[in-house]
Amino acid sequence: MTYKSSILRIESFYSAYLDNKRDIYVYLPPSYTCEKTKRYPVLYMHDGQNIFHPAFNGYSWHVDQTVDRLIHEHKMEEIIVVGIPNMGQERSNEYTHDLEGVQYPLDKVFIQPKGQLYEKFIIEEVMTYINSVFRTKTSPEHTALLGSSRGGQVTYHIGFRRPDIFGKLAIVSPYFYCVDPMSSEEIRLYHTFATKQPLSRIWIDLGSAEGTLVMEKHTRAVTEELVALGYEADTQLIYFNAPGAAHVEIDWAVRLSSPLIHFFGSKGKARALSLVGCEEVGIVGPTSRLNPILDFEDDFKMTLLRAAYHVEDQEILDVLANGTLVPKKEGITSVTVKYEDLEAMTEIHVVSQQKEYVTLNMVVHVPTNTPVDMKLYAWFPLIHDPGRRTYYNQLQVPLHAEFIYQISRQDGIVEADSTGESVQHKYIALEDATIEIYVEHWMKNEAWKN
DSSP states (O other): OOOOOOOEEEEEEHHHHTTTTEEEEEEEEEEOOOOOOOOOOOOEEEGGTTSOOOOTTOOOOHHHHHHHHHHHSSOOOEEEEEEEEEOOOGGHHHHHOOOBBBBBGGSSSSOOOOOOHHHHIIIIIIIIHHHHHHHHHHHHGGGEEEEHHHHHHHHHHHHHHOOOTTTTEEEEEEOEEEEEEEOOOOOOOOOOOOOOOSEEEEEEEETTTTTTOOHHHHHHHHHHHHHHHOOBBTTEEEEEEEETTOHHHHHHHHHTTHHHHHHHHOOOEEEEEEEEEEEEEESOOOOBOEEEEETTTTEEEOOSSSOOOEHHHHHHHEEESSSSEEEEEEEEEEEEEEEEEEEEEEEEEEEOOOOOOEEEEEEEEEESSSSTOOESSEEEEEEEETTTTTEEEEEEEETOOEEEEEEEETTTTEEEEETSSOOOEEOOOOSOOOEEEOOOEEEOTOOOOO
């Protein structure tokens, strides 16, 4: 007989700490109903309303499908997954801790921090209930916490504050800084922990196409702070910069198997190594770093935080063990990275100078049926020019920043092509540029809510 997993819904779960109610979702693995004495590790996930089901934007993490597949393929052990939905407009409050270094009064939205209360809600109310009702393994070694965006921020704060509860942390596309897309002002939103905590596994990732919402320099800086505390790079603490991935559930779902295997499985043997990164670096200009990606047999990918590099012409360039490029003089040289019997190579062109920012001018032409007082956005607000029936703006964009974006209206209507399909654009900040977009049609985003 083949047994199947199941998803239970616990309706209207009340929190005395937060004085609100929400449904809780519980995934039970295939053997749970038949092996009556077996106990299981538990993964707790924030934003639980979209880990099994579609979110407001129509996307889901499909956690149940990924866990089922990895269990079936013997790549991870069976686990229980608990999804804790957010409370909509309370999400920013509940996911924000009032700790030293967290400059929440300067965030892009007004925040009344309830992170400490949310932490107590999870540990003293949700976990107490789950452990009393289901057959769980309750030690930190068998208890993991995962969240993305602000959920990554709160996972970081809860996990490092309570390592006696959570021994494994997955910090996905973490919202560690609020960056104003127009002014490039950076607001710090995380606390620095001064001592190493007894965490057995840490996973930190981001996508290269998250623009200024989640930037590699910020995520990597926090990762390096943890390495400096003594967490072992590439074994205990694993980092991944996913090429081309945006800040959206569909891309988080694609790489979910890696933290699951890091926590509850074995990543097998490395089978491929690639070297991703900028092809040009300035002697004067922003710091650049290579992204050596290791691909394993068992659906697992990671960026090597520390690697062995060989530079063909060391008079032109050096590469530090953490992938940072140190340009010396103008020229072109090859760089090779090695891992066991694997290697990958790229060419780097060193120039005299690069700018920190490039100038982007965007002009958007809209259909005649666009309401005259409607506000439009790319990843930044656009200014209306009624005389030309266009919208425009100019901003300074960090060099190499990568964006996947839509032209959208304040009322939730988005750009569509002639076939009625929504349109996405991609932009990489390599040089000063003007982007001109002609919106053919508008369409209702059915998943949009106000």
